Amino acid sequence: MIRFENVGMRYGMGSEVLKDISFTLERGSFHFLVGPSGAGKTSLLKLLYLAHRPSRGLIHYFGNDTTEMSRLELPKIRRRIGVVFQDFRLFDHLTAFENVAMPLQINGAKKAQVAGHVEELLEWVGLKDRMHAKPPTLSGGEKQRVAIARAVINKPDLLVADEPTGNVDPEIAKRLIHLFSELNKTGTTTVVATHDESIVEAVGAPVLHLNKGELEKQRGFKYQPYDKAVHAAQGTIDGPAEQSRRAAILQGGKQDG
Amino acid sequence: MVNIFYRSARFLPERAxxxxxxxxxIGVMIFLCTLSFSLTSSLGAGLEKWSESLTNSLAIQIVTENEAERDSQTDAVMRMLEATPGIKGVSVAAQSDVLALLAPWLGDIPIGSGLPLPTLIDVELEDGNALNIEALRERLKATAPxxxxxxxxEWMNRIIExxxxxxxxxxxxxxxxxxxxxxxxxxxxxxxxxxxxESIEIMHLIGAEDSMIARAFMDRYLVHGLLGGVGGVLLAGGLLLLLANIAEDIGQGLISASVPDLSIIGWLILIPLxxxxxxxxxxxxxxxRALSKML
Incomplete structure (x- = not known):
């Protein structure tokens, strides 16, 4: 469903920071993107969330060739992509609720629908009691969860997360990866860029390994259900009833209780 | 700043x-603009009013050193004018009035000093008259050379210019x-x-179209324009009222004719809009235009 073919990328007239990148991400797959600093992870993520155009090669999204797409057509593709930025990039003057509501508002959702859905999602990330707080008053982990809620509120087809566990303690990191796994189970293709080898090892999901702008190896690059591995790695945080309730929220249904 | 319409996503901070x-x-600009506009329109209207009042009168001058000749020509002209249709009234200016008119150039001269004075005849025309000045000139030439x-x-033309x-x-x-x-x-x-x-970039990345982003700026600048417009017009309106009062006190010719016409104040309400x-x-x-250069 997402295909990169011999993609190269450069900034301005500089040399290529990504060279001959080719891979396919199947629908509902989960991948880690790893590599040393300066390897081009952020550049590859920028291509993935359509913040930059490739200098060569082809990128296909959901059956559309985005390299040939005019900028006016990009918003409809971007609405199918959720992004969790490393530095969160929340709007500081808006509350957690308003931040999470923004993609729905952009999508033209009605005011009444927005309220219910945002509250449910903030509850899912454990921030219902902080929904009227503004980002400067939130801790790093809380901001991260608001950013995740904003990224997933539109039930994206692709979720891209840049170092989502970089600024949080290990316990929160486990919890965040667990959130991603729940979303992934609903069919969202997920790409997580990380430096945290322990999480990669523990989860055991396919890995895109970047080095000096090239994909070095694609370890286990075949989609596999991995939520079992996630749970094994982190221990079960929530019981099955809680998990199915959260899955229902993600799918847009009402929680059971 | 209020979020005027739900349509505009509040991604811009309230105070930038x-x-x-x-x-x-903007208020200062609108103040200057309103003043220029009011003065332009009232100058036009005033000039029209004033020239209208002047075209309702004309003066006839008889200049000759021969006093008997001047008096006989004056009588002939008076008779001719009284018989001319479209003329409301005719009067000969008194010698003292003529001397007063000459005083700025010749100083005070007593009546009967022997200085040959012209005869001035003030002619008041009927309202809406269609008197042919050229025809009158021809007839005058025949009656009194x-x-x-x-x-x-002549001097009206200079002022109009x-x-x-x-x-x-x-x-x-x-x-x-x-x-x-x-x-x-x-x-x-x-x-x-x-x-x-950065906020705009985030908005783009979460799927906002240019029009949504532009609307947020439009709403904000609409409020700036309205506020500035109201302030500027209030200030200009106050000054115009003051000018109108002062001009009314002076009450002379072109000044009083050119005072801001208060009826245009109704139009001033449109200026903030x-x-x-x-x-x-x-x-x-x-x-x-700026967004079209972004990705």
């Missing part, structure tokens, strides 16, 4: 650096002020775009 001054600057008609046209230049200058000022306002809004918008570049539309449209065009 430097933007607070914008309504004040030393008589000439002064219908004020001066007023026309003044009107062009004021209209020029008005357009320059409008252009400056547009330039200020463009500059303000570009600064806002630079300040909020025009100002709001102008700033909003300028913001829209500036932002859309």
């Amino acid at each position: 650096a430097g933007e607070g001054l914008l309504p004040w600057v 030393n008589a000439s008609v002064d219908d004020h046209q 001066f007023a026309a230049v003044l009107r062009i200058a004021l209209t020029g000022v008005m357009f320059m002020v409008i252009l400056s306002t547009i330039a200020i809004v463009i500059f303000g918008c570009r600064t806002s775009l630079a300040t909020h570049r 025009i100002s709001g539309t102008l700033t909003m449209t300028t913001a829209f065009v500036t932002v859309r």
Whole structure:
């Protein structure tokens, strides 16, 4: 469903920071993107969330060739992509609720629908009691969860997360990866860029390994259900009833209780 | 700042650096623009009113050194004028009045000093008269060879010419002020775009279309334009009322004819709306153009 073919990328007239990148991400797959600093992870993520155009090669999204797409057509593709930025990039003057509501508002959702859905999602990330707080008053982990809620509120087809566990303690990191796994189970293709080898090892999901702008190896690059591995790695945080309730929220249904 | 419409996503902070001054600057511009506009329109209307009052009269002058000749020509002219249709009244200016008119050039001269004075005949025309001045001139020549008609046209033309230049200058000022306002809004918008570049980028990445982003700026600049417009018009309106009062006290010729016509104050209400539309449209065009250069 997402295909990169011999993609190269450069900034301005500089040399290529990504060279001959080719891979396919199947629908509902989960991948880690790893590599040393300066390897081009952020550049590859920028291509993935359509913040930059490739200098060569082809990128296909959901059956559309985005390299040939005019900028006016990009918003409809971007609405199918959720992004969790490393530095969160929340709007500081808006509350957690308003931040999470923004993609729905952009999508033209009605005011009444927005309220219910945002509250449910903030509850899912454990921030219902902080929904009227503004980002400067939130801790790093809380901001991260608001950013995740904003990224997933539109039930994206692709979720891209840049170092989502970089600024949080290990316990929160486990919890965040667990959130991603729940979303992934609903069919969202997920790409997580990380430096945290322990999480990669523990989860055991396919890995895109970047080095000096090239994909070095694609370890286990075949989609596999991995939520079992996630749970094994982190221990079960929530019981099955809680998990199915959260899955229902993600799918847009009402929680059971 | 209020979120005027739910349609505009509130991704811009309510108070942005430097933007607070914008309504004040726009207010000053609108004040200058309103003054130019009011003075231009009242100058035109005043001049028309004034020239209308002058065309209802004319003066006939009989100049000859021979006193007997002058008196006989005066009688002949008076008879001819009284028989002419379209003339409401005719009067011969007294010698003392003629001497008073000459006093600035010749100083005080006593009556009967032997100085040959012209006879001045003041002719009052009927309202809406269609008197043919050229025909009157011809008939006067036949009746009194030393008589000439002064219908004020020559010096009226000079004043009309001066007023026309003044009107062009004021209209020029008005357009320059409008252009400056547009330039200020463009500059303000570009600064806002630079300040909020990251927010705009996030909005784009979560799927916002250019029109949504532009609407947020449009709403903001509409409010700036309305506020500035109301402030500027109130200030200009106050000054115009003051000028109208002063001119009424003076109550003389062109000044009283050119005082701001209070009926245009009704039109002034439209100025804040025009100002709001102008700033909003300028913001829209500036932002859309800048966004089209982003990915």
